[in-house]
Amino acid sequence: MATNQVRASHILIxxxxxxxxxxxxxxxxxxxxxxxxxxxVAQLHSLREDIITGKAKFDDVASRYSDxxxxxxxxxxxxxxxxxxxxxxxxxxYALKIKGEWCQLPANQLMAIKQFWxxxxxxxFFCLHMHMTILCLN
Numbered sequence: 038m039a040t041n042q043v044r045a046s047h048i049l050i051x052x053x054x055x056x057x058x059x060x061x062x063x064x065x066x067x068x069x070x071x072x073x074x075x076x077x078v079a080q081l082h083s084l085r086e087d088i089i090t091g092k093a094k095f096d097d098v099a100s101r102y103s104d105x106x107x108x109x110x111x112x113x114x115x116x117x118x119x120x121x122x123x124x125x126x127x128x129x130x131y132a133l134k135i136k137g138e139w140c141q142l143p144a145n146q147l148m149a150i151k152q153f154w155x156x157x158x159x160x161x162f163f164c165l166h167m168h169m170t171i172l173c174l175n
């Protein structure tokens with residue numbers, strides 16, 4: 038991994054307003070189509086709380102609940118650099134300090150990233166490289 042890259046893991050929760058309503062665990066999108074944004078946000082907050090309090094491990098939660106295909110890798114997106122993710126997501130991830138800082142994108146950026154909603158923390162990966170844990174709502 039190059040020094041200008043980060044490595045990210047995330048949990049993606051889709052809802053009826055998501056652009057694409059299918060996922061690896063709901064190929065036809067039946068559950069997603071019936072999930073409100075409010076219930077998806079509530080689920081995301083609950084999962085985040087379980088992770089923060091130590092009731093659950095992030096990779097286990099991602100494997101079980103994430104709608105992203107990265108769930109099979111515990112939510113790990115692998116390393117990425119600037120220009121490889123949507124700009125607001127990239128800016129939020131690179132702006133965080135190392136180790137345990139949680140952040141939410143401001144409400145005025147929600148529309149700019151097409152219904153994505155992120156909660157992000159950056160953890161020390163090794164040496165100068167960083168690993169970030171991301172909870173996403175799409």
